[in-house]
Each structure stands twice: as structure tokens, then as C-alpha cells.
Amino acid sequence: MTKVLLIIIIPVIFISFFRLGSITLFDVDEAVFAEATKEMVQGGDWITPVYNGENRYDKPILFYWLMAGSYKVFGINEFGARFPSALASFFLALSVFFFVRRFSDEKGAIHAAGSLVLSMFFLAYSHAAVTDMALTLFITLSLFSIYLSLNEKRSYIYGFYIFSALAFLTKGLIGVFFPFGIAVIYLSVTEGTAGIKKVFNLKGIVLFLVFSTPWCIAQIATNGREFVQQFFIKHHFARYTGVISGHRGPVYYYIPVLLAGLFPWIAFLPAGIRNVFDRENLELRTLNSGAGLFALIWFVFIFVFFSFSTTKLPNYVLPAIPAIAILISSGMHEQDKWRRYSNVFISVMALVLSIGFVLLEKYISRLGDYDTGWTIAAASIMIAVTALGIYTVFTGKGYYHVLSFLTIIFFFTLLTKVLPDANQYLQGTLYRYSLYAKDRLHQSETYGGIIAYRMNNPSIVFYSDHKVINVRDRNKLLPFLSDNRILIAIAKMKDVETLKVLGFNLLENDGRYALLERK
Structure with missing residues (x-):
């Protein structure tokens, strides 16, 4: 068990914390959170976030408090601003590992946590001073709690309510809507409408209110109608029904986002979804069938919700990524034609990316005096992935450990070469x-x-x-x-x-x- 944990913990620590404070803050979101928290620490107002001297109602208070605590320990700097997200990503990876191990086996748990950690989503948002990784952690823990309450101890229901409250305090009503919506649909599918009542618990509701309402009451007492208008109406309902800051997108917006954000592991998602419905090959499904269905509903609920939202951003779909990782872990167990299809997809995509990196070198050289050697290194890594995929298609042998190693090398290149140059160009x-x-x-x-x-x-x-x-x-x-x-x-x-x-x-x-x- 210790060895298995090290296999997970070492890459998580590397990806989450490596060069965390080495570059300046990016505009807009990172810098605005960091500045608002700085003004909170310096001004002493722990209820109303203030940015550039004006009240800021975009997000609730919890992430500001987490960042403020980090500032107290590490100072007001880039590392201090990003530390809460890195820490949240660490606990997110561990929670996915232990949940899948509980309903599958250690191999499945490694695949689930590995596909999560070795993804562009994880790399980007573990290094970003924004709310998304913390929100994803709390929603994930909330959903894990409700599932455990249905399958093991009923007392886990309290975790469902507490973590939903923390998710609300991180990013608003979405932190409540997602856990409750997913739980209700899952129980409707598995137990019918009569099962929905299992979501509701009087003590749990009290716990939710104890955690979530004091800040809202304090805000209303301090800022009154302005808070309600800005926080609830503008930054919740208007964001879904209208376009905020020009961030619109087509209904298929999140398909390429997921392909890029979870490559190469996304290739195993179709097999994982197939396993949820496969009744003939039960021996292929190492993941508990209920957990697989739960993960599928979790993923589809969030994906569909944001696909029909008018305002779209890549980070919106992040709370669905743990569910996708669980499904991917099931798909990676396949030994039949599905794995061949997955490896063909990986090979083709890696080849396309390798060509893209070569062409990118010519474009970057026109922007200024930037080191473009990394583009050749990245292209070489993708060619290696292509070759491995082709080899696996014909031999049927797994190569996940090699693919994971190449992904880590690619991430190392991004963190040491690409990100500093991108930061220098943009900021x-x-x-x-x-x-x-x-x-x-x-x-x-x-x-x-x-x-x-x-x-x-x-x-x-x-x-x-x-x-x-x-x-x-x-x-x-x-x-x-x-x-x-x-x-x-x-x-x-x-x-x-x-x-x-x-x-x-x-x-x-x-x-x-x-x-x-x-x-």
C-alpha cells in the first residue's frame, strides 16, 4: 500500500507544486483574486472582498480566506496566491484514488488518479490562483459522501451537506446545484422517485445552513440590495442566460476542450462508458457498476448543463473531470477491440500534435527572441507517443507506464520552457x-x-x-x-x-x- 501511494503522491506533488511561484500572475482572473485578497489582508475587511478600492461580488468568500491564510504563511506573492489551488489538487487526487480503490482495486485507483493528475486540466488549474480547483475538490468530496452514505454508513450524508456548503462558499449556487442535482438523478434512475428522499436529511440541512449562511447574512447586513443584485442575479443567473465578458461558445464547445484537457487518457472514455451499460461482459468491469453509473450521471449532468449555458469558459467543466477519470479507469482495463480503437485515436492525435508543434516553431520565432527548442522536444515526445500507440495496436500490450512517463516529461517541458516564455510574452x-x-x-x-x-x-x-x-x-x-x-x-x-x-x-x-x- 505504501508503494502504491508513493506512485500517486510523488507525481501529484511534482505537478501541483513544481515552479508554483516562478512566474508572475496572469491577467485577468489570477491577478484579480490575488489583489482582492491582498486588499482584504491589508484592509482587515474579512466579509466583503474589495478590488482596486471597490466591492467585488463575483465570487463568495471562502477562496479569499484560503488565499489570505496562505499569504499569512508564505507572504503576499505568487506562491502564496497559488498555494490553495495546489493544495486542493493534491487532496483531489488522493480522494479520487481512495474512492476508486474502495469500489474497484488498486490498479483501477491508480488509473483513475493517474488520468486525472496527468492531464492538462490538472496541470493548469493546480497552478492557477482561481477558485476552480477548490470548487472541484468540494463538489467531488460532496458527491463521494452521498455515494458512500447510500452504500456504506448513512452518517456520510453529513459530509455531503458540509462539502456542498463549502462548494457554495467557493463559487456560489453551482456548488449546491451540482451535488444535489446529480444525487437526485442518480437515485431516480436506480431507485425511482421514492429514492429521492434519501438525499434529504434534517441534521444535514442544519449543518449546511450553519456553514453557508453566516457570510450571506453578514453581507446582506453590510451591503444590502447591492449584494443580492450583484452576487445572486448578475453573477449567477445572468451568467448562465447571457454572455458575460464576451465568453460565448457553440453547444459543442466542451468537446474539443475535453479532448485537449484530458489527452491522451480521454481515448479510454468511450470504453468506460460502454462498461456502465454492458450486461454481457460483467467480468470486464472491475469498477462497481453503481459507481460507474454514478460517475456517468455526474459527468453528463455537468457537461450538458454548461453546454447549454450562454457563457462558456474551459474551467467551467472542471468539476466533471474526476467523474471522467473514474470512467477512464474502467476503460483502461479493457483487453478487447476497444483498447485498439483507443490507441489508434491516441496515435493519430499525437501525430497531429507533433506536426502542430513543428509549425508552431515558425510562428513563435516571429514574435520575438524566444527559445523555440521546446517545440522540437514536444514534437519528439508526441512522435514517441504515436510510435507506442501503433506498437500497442499490433501487439495488444499495454504501455500506460511509458505513456505516463512521457506525459510527465512533456509537463516538465511546459513548466520549465513554455510557461515562462508565455508569461514573459503575455505579462x-x-x-x-x-x-x-x-x-x-x-x-x-x-x-x-x-x-x-x-x-x-x-x-x-x-x-x-x-x-x-x-x-x-x-x-x-x-x-x-x-x-x-x-x-x-x-x-x-x-x-x-x-x-x-x-x-x-x-x-x-x-x-x-x-x-x-x-x-
């Missing part, structure tokens, strides 16, 4: 400009402020350590020009001429962003 200039503004304004007694002209980049607020004046057009900028105070402006190159006319001098630009000053 490097804004980071330098923010530090300049911070130093310049600290030195001046006639400081007027920092202007973000027609931009929404919270990283400027975080790294400049100043409140930033967000200006959307020329007329709204004019009132700030009425005196002789020093103003620092950060803008896109297309707006430089407008700012020059208003008395700003261009200090520096990188072709995309410009730093200007008005004395």
Missing part, C-alpha cells in the same frame, strides 16, 4: 511597467495616480501596489488632467497618439503596450 511588459509606476510614484510628492487607458489588467494593480484609475475613453480622462500632478499611463499602442495629444510623453513601448508619463 512581462505589464509587470515591468507596473514596477516602474510603483517606484516612480513612491519617489514623487506630486503623485497623481496610475491610468490604465482602455485596459482591464488587474496585474497592474497588484504589482504597482497602487489603486489604478481605469479610463474607458478620452472624455473620462480629462477630469484627471486639471492639475500638475504626475500621472503614469499604461495603454495599448493604438491609443498612444490620443494620450500624446493630452500631454503624455511616451517612455517605452514593446509594440503592443506603451508606458507614458505626464508631468
